[in-house]
Amino acid sequence: MRRFYDIPSEVVRPGEPFDDDHRARRLAWVIGRPDGRHRGWETPEQAAARFQAGLDDLPGEVVVATHGMVLTAWLVARGVVAAGTEAGSFWTGLAFPDVVTTDR
Template identity: 50%
Template sequence: MSRVLILRHAMPHLDRSVLPQDWALSSEGRAAAESLRGQLPPEAHRWASAERKAQETLQLALPGSFKIDSRFNEVQRPNEAMEADVKPRRRAWVAGLLDERHKNWEGPATAAARFDAAVRGAPDGDLVVATHGMVLTAWLCSIGHLASGEQAAQFWGNLSFPKRHRGGPAVTRTDRTRRAVFPACRQLTRHSVRAPAPESLAREARQDAYPPKAGAHPDASRSAGRAGS
């Protein structure tokens, strides 16, 4: 039975002179990615986002050739200020609480849909994908393997970088249950990846846009704070 194994990138070197998608791994990140060797199936199909840190993580964790698909890229956040603490506004996005901080950002449903299309378009067999935390969380919510809202935000917040947690970047696997998913190893079988319900996609697509309609709170129509990531 084929599996989907998601590898969240290791800690990059923060270089303000280049765009985040061009950041290389830090020395600690490289060591952490290398520590994953032997934990991923060598016969799996390998894909990485178009971002350098994801590609380096995959190459170090599972040496060999791989393919690149920009649909596995992190959520698009144009003009995001990097000098301030970015975590609160990113956590709000993950929780589905979109506001003026997220103006022109890619929405949760849009990000999840492109990620899902890339997974479904991959060849049969085990699949290893090197990607990013926010889009990963959005996808897990969209297919029903992670609850939305606060639980999604907690999951994203617990995704480890090697600098903070031993054992390196989080290899996130999920099983076919609907229980909470944390960075401990679990797996997602291909046939258990449910397509998001059309009405759910339509509802989340409407909520992706900011600002909301006059008189409506961005989260007004969500159930228990439903998020896209």
């Protein structure tokens, strides 16, 4: 069984600087418009699949704490949130903390 610490990170994005562009860079990823700023990042589809695999290893009902990027990618992959602009609106509308309830 995988444990939460076996999952490498919220979204694999090696070397991402935390600078004035971080929100715009992350929003571009969320809406599916990666560019040179996302070199080496996993895709939203890869992040969603990794997140689902982690959930699949957990028995029964679960509560998951995560940042919003991987959650949004996962909800898009499941068809709960539409890709593109709707995904961006969902992600930017999340409060920290926020609660989202859905079936897995």
